[in-house]
Amino acid sequence: MPIFQPELETLPRPELERLQGERLRERFGVEPEALPEQPFRVKSELREAYPFGLLRVPLEECVRIHASSGTRGKATIVAYTRGDLAAWADCCARALAAAGAGRGTVVHVAYGYGLFTGGLGVHYGAERLGCTVVPASGGNTPRQAQLLEDLGAEILCCTPSYALAIADHVSDPARLRVRAGVFGAEPWTEGLREAVERALGLTALDIYGLSEVMGPGVSAECIAGRDGAHVNEDHFLVEVVHPESGEPLPDGEVGELVFTTLTKEALPLLRYRTGDLASLTREPCVCGRTLARMSRIVGRTDDMLIIRGVNVFPSEIERALLAVPELAPHYQLVVERPGHLDELTVQVEGTVDAALVREQLKSALGLTARVEVVAAGSVPRSEGKALRVVDRRGA
Ligand code: DLL
Numbered sequence: 128m129p130i131f132q133p134e135l136e137t138l139p140r141p142e143l144e145r146l147q148g149e150r151l152r153e154r155f156g157v158e159p160e161a162l163p164e165q166p167f168r169v170k171s172e173l174r175e176a177y178p179f180g181l182l183r184v185p186l187e188e189c190v191r192i193h194a195s196s197g198t199r200g201k202a203t204i205v206a207y208t209r210g211d212l213a214a215w216a217d218c219c220a221r222a223l224a225a226a227g228a229g230r231g232t233v234v235h236v237a238y239g240y241g242l243f244t245g246g247l248g249v250h251y252g253a254e255r256l257g258c259t260v261v262p263a264s265g266g267n268t269p270r271q272a273q274l275l276e277d278l279g280a281e282i283l284c285c286t287p288s289y290a291l292a293i294a295d296h297v298s299d300p301a302r303l304r305v306r307a308g309v310f311g312a313e314p315w316t317e318g319l320r321e322a323v324e325r326a327l328g329l330t331a332l333d334i335y336g337l338s339e340v341m342g343p344g345v346s347a348e349c350i351a352g353r354d355g356a357h358v359n360e361d362h363f364l365v366e367v368v369h370p371e372s373g374e375p376l377p378d379g380e381v382g383e384l385v386f387t388t389l390t391k392e393a394l395p396l397l398r399y400r401t402g403d404l405a406s407l408t409r410e411p412c413v414c415g416r417t418l419a420r421m422s423r424i425v426g427r428t429d430d431m432l433i434i435r436g437v438n439v440f441p442s443e444i445e446r447a448l449l450a451v452p453e454l455a456p457h458y459q460l461v462v463e464r465p466g467h468l469d470e471l472t473v474q475v476e477g478t479v480d481a482a483l484v485r486e487q488l489k490s491a492l493g494l495t496a497r498v499e500v501v502a503a504g505s506v507p508r509s510e511g512k513a514l515r516v517v518d519r520r521g522a
Contacts, residue, residue, distance in 0.1 A: 128224075128225075128227060128349070128350060128351055128414065128519075129224060129229060129416065130221075130224060130225075130414070130416065131217070131220045131221045131223075131224035131256065131307065132221060133415075134267060135281075135361045136221060136417070136418060136484065137415050137416055137417050137490075138151055138338065138355070138361070138417055140409065140417055140462055142509065143417060143418075144159075144359065144396060145358060147159070147360065147361070147389060147508060148359055149211075149363050150361075150389035150390065151364065151387065151389060154275060154388075154389060154390075154395055155387075155395070155397050159277040161323070161368075162364075162387070162398070163366075163396050165397055166398070167373065167385065167398045167399070168317065168396050168398060168399045168400065168435070169189060169193065169399075169400050170203060170288050170400075170402070170408055171350055172204045173204075173205075173339055174203055177203075178204040179204065179206065181394055182206055182393055182394060183392065183393065183395055184208060184327060184356075184392055184393050185276070186206070187305070188207050188208050188392075188393070189206040189207060189208055189246075189332035190207065190208065190332075191206065191207040191211075191212060192205070192206050192207075192211065192242075193202060193205050193207070193242055193243070193244045193247075193338055193342065194242040194243075194338065195207075195337070195338040195339065196232075202242070202250070203338065203339060204287045204376055205244075205338050205339060205393075205394055205404070206393045206394060207347055207393055207394075208374045208390050208393045209305040209393040210390075211226045211391055211392055211394075212251065212343075214341075214376050214390050214391070215248060215341050215342060215344060216251040216252050216255040216464075217251070217252075217255065218252065218314075218341065218344035218362060219248055219251065219252020219343060219344040219361045220252040220253070220255040220256040221252075221344070222309060222334050222343070222344050222347030222361065223252055223253055223256050223282065223284075223309060223349055224308055224331075225251070225257065225332070225348065225349040225350060225357070225414070225416075225477040226254055226282055226307040226308075226309050226332050226347075226348075226349075226350055227281075227306065227307050227350050228253070228256055228280070228281070228291055229256065229257070229258070229309075230256070230257035230258070230294070230413070231257065231258070231259060232256075232258045232259065232281050232282060233259045233278060233280040233281055233304075234249075234253040234258040234259065234261065234280060234281070234282045234284065235261040235263055235271075235282065235283050235284065235305070236249050236250050236253065236260060236261065236263060236264070236284045237263045237264065237265055237276070237283065237284065237285035237289060237293065237507075238260055238264070238265065238284055238285055238286070238312065238343070239265040239266075239305040239510070239511050240264040240456065241260060241264075242393040243301065243429055244314050244338045244341075244342025244343060244510065245284075245286075245334070245342070245343055245511075246262070246264050246265075247433065248341075248344060249284045249309070249343055249344075250262055251358070252343075253284075258282075259264075261274060261278055261280055264472050265285070265452075265510040266291065267512050268289075268292050268295075268296050268375055268508070268510065269296045270293065270294045270488055271296070272293050272294075272296035272297045272298065273296075273488065275303060275305060276297065276299060276303060277297065277298070277302075279304040280304065280305055280309050280460045281304055281305060281306050281307070282305065282306070282308070282309060283305050283307075283308045283309070283327070283329065283446040284308070284309045284310070284334075285308075285310065285369050286310060286311070286312045286313050286509070286511055286512055286513065287311075287313065287315040287319055287320070288308055288313060288315075288508070288509055288512075288513035289324055289458055289508075289510055289511065289513075289517050290308055290323045290327060290331070291319075291322065291326055291343050291508075292508040292509070293327075293412055293512070294323070294326035294327050296474065297327075297425050298470060299314065300324075300328065300378070300511065303328060305327060305328070306329050306330065306333060307330045307331075307350060308323060308329050308330070308332065309332055309333045309334050309347070309484065310323065310331055310333065311333055311334035311335050311336070311343060311347075311367060312343070312429075312512055313509070313512040314424050314425075314426070314441070314442050314445075315333075315423070315441055315442075315445075315512055316424075316445045316446045316449065317446070318445065318446055318448075318449025318450060319449060319456055320333075322449060322456035322479060323379060323456075324505050325458075328348055330353070330374075332347065332349075332350060332353065333347070333348045334346070334348070334356065335347070335356050335403075335422060335424065336337070336405075337392075337401060337422065338489075339394075339396065339399060340363060340386045340388060340399060340401075340452065341362075341363075341388070341391070343462050344359065345358065345359060345363055345382055345386065346358040346359065346464050348361075349412065349414040349416065350411050350412035351412070352412040352413050352414050352420075353410055354412070354420070355408060355420030355421055355422055355423075356420060356421050357412070357416050357418040357420055357458070358407075358419050358420070358421055359418065359419055360418050360419055361389065361390075361512050362388065362389055362390045363386045363387070363388060363389065364386065364387040364389055364400070365384060365385070365386055365407065365421070366381050366384075366385040366386075366387075367381075367382040367384060367385070367405070367406060367421060368382050368400075368451075368476055368482070369382050370382060370383045370404070370428045378406070378407050378408055378409055378419075379406055379407075379408065380406055381404055381405065381422070381425060381498035382404065382405075382406070382408045383402065383403065383404060384398060384400065384401045384403045384404070384405055384421065385399060385401065386398075386399050386401065387399070396418070402427045402429055403424045403427055404424060404425050404426045404428065405421045405422045405423065405424050405425060406421070406422045406476070407419050407420070407421050407422075408420050408422075420495065423445070424442075425440065425442055426440030426441070426442055426443075427471065430470070430516070432460075432462060432471065432516070433469065434462070434469050434470070434471045434495070434496065435468055435469065435495060436495060437492065437493055437494050437495075438495050439492055441460060441515050441516055443491075443492055444458075444473065444488065444494070446460070446490055446491075446501070447487055448484070448487070448488075448491055449492035450476060450478060450487065450491070451477075451483065451484060453477050453478055453479040453483075454475050454477040454479055454484070455475070455476040455477040455503065456468045456474045457475075457476045457506040457508070458473060458474060458475055458506060458515070458516055459473075459474045459506050459514075459516075459517060459518045460472070460474075460516045460517070461473075461474065461519060462516065462517070462519065463520060464519075470496075470497065471478075471494070471495075471496040471497070472496065472498075472499055473488065473496050473497070473498050473499070473500065474499045474501050474505075474506055475499070475500055475501070475506075476500070476501055476502070476503050476504070476505065476506055477500065477503075479481075479499040479500060479505065480500075481499065481500050481521070482498075484498040484500070485497075485498045486491045498509075
């Protein structure tokens with residue numbers, strides 16, 4: 128499977144680390160050994176600097192603006208120089224190549240185009256690789272399915288929840304030529320991966336990123352290894368830290384991802400705290416890339432639910448739910464506080480007994496929840512990031 132930039136993606140680690148050190152020194156005047164002593168940057172600083180307070184170049188040198196999609200809180204504005212866009216396109220081209228795309232591969236992009244980084248980010252990467260791009264953007268789901276059938280895309284790019292929604296509208300699965308999906312922008316689990324793979328007959332791969340650091344393509348899984356997303360470490364220095372103490376954690380331990388941008392011009396960030404929880408490995412991958420791999424995002428520092436004293440992340444609930452074969456892979460969590468205690472209602476679709484699902488949540492997670500089995504199609508489908516948790520506690 129061809130690697131887009133083998134000279135960088137397969138650099139021996141000592142050379143890669145030397146390159147990172149040089150870039151760190153050059154950009155921030157910080158020695159690699161001194162990095163753990165540097166203060167963190169956080170999202171609220173970007174919000175307070177709204178819109179352009181943190182730009183390191185005059186606005187006229189920026190050729191593009193994006194914003195975080197704001198499923199929580201106010202949007203954050205980010206900007207890119209021409210050089211930033213070129214580096215971003217390279218990162219996304221690497222991700223698509225890692226999914227098996229190349230010159231002439233038809234790539235269907237159903238991430239939203241606009242201020243959200245998903246659509247345009249992946250689009251430029253696909254063009255950079257020489258793919259034939261179908262810029263479908265999000266929305267009009269029946270038409271998405273039709274385009275996939277008619278135009279024969281081999282690679283589908285969208286959120287994993289939207290891939291499932293598109294699958295519902297495919298009229299003739301035999302006409303699909305899609306073989307891999309580059310899915311991200313929202314948390315998902317191995318269970319959801321299997322559900323999407325079954326629904327569309329493809330290999331589902333994870334792509335991760337965030338607007339503040341760049342957008343999609345900070346890291347991406349390869350089809351050969353399919354076991355963790357390769358971080359583009361020549362552009363982004365990654366650390367995992369303890370979410371409370373901020374102390375660096377060793378490989379293999381779950382903590383908060385922190386990124387330092389090594390090449391960005393418009394909005395360089397030193398030690399940006401993402402709020403995303405994952406672990407890292409620097410073990411070699413079967414694909415030959417030497418870049419570290421990050422695990423799936425297992426939760427966020429801010430989305431842990433505490434239901435009657437049980438701490439639980441929505442991703443753990445998803446994993447427990449999708450282990451029940453009779454359940455359709457659509458669900459929503461509603462958190463309420465009728466009196467003093469939080470109550471969780473789990474809405475699921477499928478032909479399943481609510482008591483069985485309740486028992487599964489109790490035995491897998493120790494969680495006591497109400498379970499509502501609702502009619503097929505009644506859990507809201509999203510066209511972008513799925514809203515899995517409806518929090519009515521403040522209402
Ligand atoms: O979601 C960028 C993106 C677009 C990534 C398309 C992948 C594909 P934001 O809107 O700024 O940027 O949201 C970033 O989304 O901090 C994570 O919490 C979450 N996220 C992104 N990718 C994944 C993933 C884009 N693969 C925030 N798994 C991040 C889990 C993800 N969570």
